[in-house]
Amino acid sequence: MSIADYPFAPLGGAEDRAMAIREQLREAIIDRRLAPGTKLGEAEVGALFDVSRTVVRSALQMLSFEGLVRSERNRGSFVANPSPEEARQVFDSRRLIEPALAAAAIERIGPADVARFRELLAEEDRLMGQRGTSVRRAEIRASGDFHLELARVAGNAVLARFMEELVARSSLVIALYGRTGASSCGHADHGSILGALEQRDAALAASLLVHHIDHIEADLDLRPASGLGLREALASE
Amino acid sequence: MSIADYPFAPLGGAEDRAMAIREQLREAIIDRRLAPGTKLGEAEVGALFDVSRTVVRSALQMLSFEGLVRSERNRGSFVANPSPEEARQVFDSRRLIEPALAAAAIERIGPADVARFRELLAEEDRLMGQRGTSVRRAEIRASGDFHLELARVAGNAVLARFMEELVARSSLVIALYGRTGASSCGHADHGSILGALEQRDAALAASLLVHHIDHIEADLDLRPASGLGLREALASE
DNA sequence: ACGGCCAACTTTGTATGCAATCTGGTCGAC
DNA sequence: GTCGACCAGATTGCATACAAAGTTGGCCGT
Structure with missing residues (x-):
């Protein structure tokens, strides 16, 4: 390409x-x-x-x-060509930060925010109904947008910037190590996470988020990649 | 200046x-x-x-x-001239990330790491015994180095980079809003935190870290700053 | 005398040119 | 025939030149 x-x-x-x-x-x-x-x-x-x-x-x-x-x-x-180790670190970081974001978001979420979340979910739904590689791309991005919106609502600009980086790097990792196109497998998760936010149930939201991230990571094939140097060399051109 | x-x-x-x-x-x-x-x-x-x-x-x-x-x-x-709000977000972020770093560090810390920590503490001690503004500066940096070492030992490069940014911004915040020169007040804290790490007591280390950060933040005067625009104007040249 | 306008100066934004470094290939020696 | 050195091309690193935007100070008009 x-x-x-x-x-x-x-x-x-x-x-x-x-x-x-x-x-x-x-x-x-x-x-x-x-x-x-x-x-x-x-x-x-x-x-x-x-x-x-x-x-x-x-x-x-x-x-x-x-x-x-x-x-x-x-x-x-x-x-970038993130290593499996980097990939793990990215997801570890997300598992740490996102539950905290959810807790903070619950303190601040309002009807306008809920509406925005629903728009994102609707967009995801729309894309999921279609087929094609370009649709799949948009879908991955929309999925990331949900997490970015969470960071925005949480109101901590520092963490929001970190999340922007983490979400972007996650996409890269999924591109490299994704087994199926199942990054969308977590779509239903987004809905339930939003539900937890609306109910102001921080513990539930945190738990759902961690499981959601676990799901995404579980779909990856993070084995050390047989010929690491070779694979990297091959992939780099 | x-x-x-x-x-x-x-x-x-x-x-x-x-x-x-x-x-x-x-x-x-x-x-x-x-x-x-x-x-x-x-x-x-x-x-x-x-x-x-x-x-x-x-x-x-x-x-x-x-x-x-x-x-x-x-x-x-x-x-940069961080606002009180930014300052709060920086410390909130540290309260979130550092306990997790401590937990991760406990899994990986070895004798060599402990030795390095002790070197840092000794350096802090040495500096604390002296007086003078340049010494005070070195002391603030040494204090930050303790937290950076924690991030390094934890073994997550992503979080380590975040911490580098957070520690640097913390120094800036202390420069702006520090009430006393008491950024060193937390020195004893570092010792007990290291102790908790050595004992592999994650809960204790996390608790000590959070209190440590609370202490630092408590020494700040984060009131909205009377004449904000004016103050900024005066400070900018 | 006060306020707005204009012009010169200062500083940043961008493009381009040159030097240094790296890549890949070829030629020569063993 | 293979290994090594050298050379040409390409690409980046840096410096400088020019263009654009902003700022400052003075001037003019009201």
Whole structure:
């Protein structure tokens, strides 16, 4: 897969171009349009978006900080290729943070928030009814959005930013190690989690969230990957 | 206070200059040599380190991602000026993450780790015996190092990176809102926390950590700051 | 005298050029 | 025939030049 396959919008108003490119690349990565290991050459990306390498470097640096891109000095940037160990750490972190977010969200959730959650669920439902790879991508993103909304409602901007990173990296991990396309298996979970939030049952919400994350992780094949160096080498081009 | 006051080392080997500058600025900020609100002009910083603005921009962008620097488009970068609300969120996040780190660390801690912890404690002791502002700075950093070591021992690189950010931002918050110089008040806490880790008592370690963080936060004056805009204006130059 | 406007200066945003480093291939020696 | 060194191409790292936005101070009009 080449980044040239990505049909990007013309960057309309483009307030901050580096940020816009970061967003585009980010979505491409978590939507799995850009495979892990894909090289992101500064010149190539710059040509695609019609900006100089300066701007591209800025965007790539941001993505590198988020863990979505791995940069090697004098070699270039590549879509990250998280190891099974990294994957475990990401999910461990989520199991730690998300129940706390739920507890905080329960203190603050209002009707408007519930409505937004329901919109997200409806979108997930709509996508689940369809078939096709692009639909599947949108579905994965919508699933992540549910967790991001949870972080937003919880009202802790610091944790929300962490969650943004964790959700993005989760998508990458699922792309790499997902056994089935069953990332959607957790959809029903989202509904029950929202229910727990509405009932202000923090313990239940926390329990459901942990199980939800367990489910997602259980669908992964995190075995050390036989020829690790080899596999990585093969995957990187 | 001007950044020109900072006596930086000549950047010896300088593998990655942007990273080196980031590190220098970072230490200057958490050591409170750079006051919150201080403007970090690209040209000025570049002249100090004898590099082009390109490199400085890269360093500032990293710091901006860490929350230590606030960048405004077409206006410049400033040492961050966290609001009381942000401060609370930082400490809330630490209260969430650190007990979990302690639990994980207990599973992995070994003699070498204990030795390292003891070194850090000894360093804190040594610094606490002295007087002077530069000593106080070193002491604050040493105190942070204890928590970073905890994150390292816990073995979760994702959470360790989060903690690095949280500790750094905590230093900034203490600089802004600290009532006494009593950030050291928690020193004894570190000793007992290490004791709990050695005894493999996760519940005790978690409890001690939470109280420790409570202590630090309790020493802050997080009232909304009377003339907010004015204060900010005064602090920014 | 006060308020708004304009112009010069300052600072940041972006593009481009050059040097350094790495990659891959080819040629030569053993 | 294989291994090693060297060379050409490509790519990144950094510096500089130019463009755009913002800020400051003074000037003019009311």
